[in-house]
């Protein structure tokens with residue numbers, strides 16, 4: 490089984506990318522608390538990358554405008570706000586979720602640690618921020634809306650960095666990318682979580698089967714777990730892939746913008762069945 494890398498993309502393992510961005514400088518204590526309170530102890534490497542990407546922009550010469558789509562408890566937004574504070578940078582994070590900031594809810598999900606601080610309680614995101622992350626929260630505006638509504642009505646100037654981790658459907662991501670293209674200048678970056686490369690589980694070589702695979706590949710909705718995609722020399726590869734819509738939206742975006750954006754894939758540490766060996770982030774940079 491092997492992962493499928495799109496043509497023209499560069500690939501960097503997470504540790505190498507982090508080393509390129511400079512020494513890891515977030516306080517261990519603060520990070521551990523953020524992962525426990527805001528992620529229930531479940532992963533957080535994407536936050537480390539976002540933190541370093543913000544630091545990397547410390548010489549921007551203007552206040553940073555950051556968009557975070559998919560707030561949940563606020564982990565990604567907090568990591569970026571913390572970086573701005575640590576580097577003494579001007580800037581603001583706008584984070585969007587369909588979940589209201591003051592809605593009481595239980596945030597715990599099964600894959601998280603059973604003794605995480607929010608297990609078995611109902612609490613609003615606003616209260617979590619007040620209790621644990623007051624300084625960072627002052628650098629964040631939480632907006633309750635669909636991402637598309639916020640983007641269509643964007644009033645905060647050019648976006649320097651966007652992190653897309655909201656709806657993982659093809660249609661939503663395609664729309665988000667398309668609007669962001671108009672809101673971003675050269676050198677700006679869009680990072681997408683859950684960019685799974687896909688793992689090939691079979692190859693179709695016979696002519697009739699190829700024909701069927703070709704038809705199915707065009708007709709099936711992009712969210713199918715197993716789908717045929719073109720391989721090399723007229724063969725079709727049956728691919729197992731989570732969030733296929735994200736990869737499809739990114740590929741189309743790059744094709745349609747023909748050379749205006751570049752793609753770097755950051756392969757992330759895998760976390761069992763939920764985020765397997767092909768779990769990656771996609772970083773799109775505007776030329």
Ligand SMILES: C[S@@+](CC[C@H](N)C(=O)[O-])C[C@H]1O[C@@H](n2cnc3c(N)ncnc32)[C@H](O)[C@@H]1O
Nearest residue numbers: 559560561564565585586587635636654655656
């Ligand atoms: C995977 S979570 C985000 C995790 C968060 N970024 C982090 O680092 O912990 C996805 C969130 O996106 C929100 N969401 C889903 N579809 C959305 C949409 N169309 N617009 C805004 N938010 C959306 C969900 O309510 C959910 O809270």
